[in-house]
Amino acid sequence: MKRIGVLTGGGDAAGMNAAIRAAVRTIWHHKAEAVGINRGWQGLAEADARSLGSGSVSGILHQGGTILRTFRYPEFATDEGTVAVGKALKKLRLDGLVVIGGDGSFRGADKLLRTFGLPVVGVPATIDNDIPGTDRSIGYDTALNIAVDAVDKIKDTASSHGRIFVIEVMGRDYGLLAAHVAMATGAEEALVPEIPYDLNEVCRRIEAGYAEGKYHALIIVAEGAGKASYITFEINNRLNRPVRMVVLGHIQRGGAPSAFDRILATRMAHHATELLLGGTHGVMVGIVANKFKTSPLVKKTGVKLADVRQSWELSQLLG
Numbered sequence: 001m002k003r004i005g006v007l008t009g010g011g012d013a014a015g016m017n018a019a020i021r022a023a024v025r026t027i028w029h030h031k032a033e034a035v036g037i038n039r040g041w042q043g044l045a046e047a048d049a050r051s052l053g054s055g056s057v058s059g060i061l062h063q064g065g066t067i068l069r070t071f072r073y074p075e076f077a078t079d080e081g082t083v084a085v086g087k088a089l090k091k092l093r094l095d096g097l098v099v100i101g102g103d104g105s106f107r108g109a110d111k112l113l114r115t116f117g118l119p120v121v122g123v124p125a126t127i128d129n130d131i132p133g134t135d136r137s138i139g140y141d142t143a144l145n146i147a148v149d150a151v152d153k154i155k156d157t158a159s160s161h162g163r164i165f166v167i168e169v170m171g172r173d174y175g176l177l178a179a180h181v182a183m184a185t186g187a188e189e190a191l192v193p194e195i196p197y198d199l200n201e202v203c204r205r206i207e208a209g210y211a212e213g214k215y216h217a218l219i220i221v222a223e224g225a226g227k228a229s230y231i232t233f234e235i236n237n238r239l240n241r242p243v244r245m246v247v248l249g250h251i252q253r254g255g256a257p258s259a260f261d262r263i264l265a266t267r268m269a270h271h272a273t274e275l276l277l278g279g280t281h282g283v284m285v286g287i288v289a290n291k292f293k294t295s296p297l298v299k300k301t302g303v304k305l306a307d308v309r310q311s312w313e314l315s316q317l318l319g
């Protein structure tokens with residue numbers, strides 16, 4: 001009987017459990033054994049794994065986080081880490097591995113294939129939506145909805161007090177999440193790393209808004225565009241108005257996945273596992289324009305394709 005591993009890596013993203021469930025059920029459907037790797041790459045290096053029966057993934061579809069847990073493991077880039085993983089793979093006797101995570105996890109998966117010849121497939125899961133080869137990564141939609149819900153609440157307070165709120169959202173080096181949050185909440189400003197901004201201009205527009213009768217200003221800042229604390233300080237120095245800041249932080253990563261993320265995770269993980277068991281590997285599965293698409297795990301051109309995709313979507317959004 002074939003033994004197929006399932007691993008979640010990088011930051012947790014809502015919908016990872018739905019992806020685990022779909023992968024495990026697909027593995028058993030093909031009469032192979034599903035092996036859950038605990039604690040991501042670190043667990044793999046320590047051969048920390050457990051057999052996952054089909055029933056072991058019951059009741060997790062709607063749960064946030066990852067039942068397999070995850071761990072950032074930069075040591076895998078070192079020789080020691082690589083040797084440890086090699087030894088663990090021998091012990092675990094895996095015939096293939098489904099890797100659910102972001103670009104760092106896909107680099108790890110690619111290394112497993114190149115160094116040890118282990119067949120791997122990738123399922124994109126990160127709230128940053130920064131993986132080229134898919135329109136959406138698992139967790140993005142949930143993070144967006146959580147942030148929108150939070151900003152709606154903050155807006156009530158902003159309007160009641162006539163305040164300016166600077167609200168920082170995650171997204172690592174990218175601004176799509178912030179731009180979508182701003183658009184969905186009707187925020188006055190969206191500051192994203194892809195588009196240079198001038199705080200004097202931002203303040204001028206905010207003042208103009210107040211002059212026209214607005215009674216609040218919401219500024220959504222992508223974490224990659226600057227720290228909310230700095231921006232709040234600078235606005236405070238320029239405007240004679242009450243300014244507050246909120247860093248949404250990890251609240252955006254947890255919680256029950258949206259229906260969209262559950263469905264996305266189920267479709268992509270099922271398809272990726274089918275490919276792996278059918279003999280296709282070394283790829284990640286994405287969905288582009290509602291059609292499955294496979295792409296290399298690691299892009300070799302040196303061009304940051306995520307920049308291209310996000311810039312394109314941003315240009316559509318922000319004009």
Ligand code: F6P
Pocket residue numbers: 011072102126127128170171172223253
């Ligand atoms: O990649 C997901 C993400 O949440 C980013 O948006 C953020 O920059 C980073 O992870 C935070 O990482 P950590 O949870 O390790 O602090």
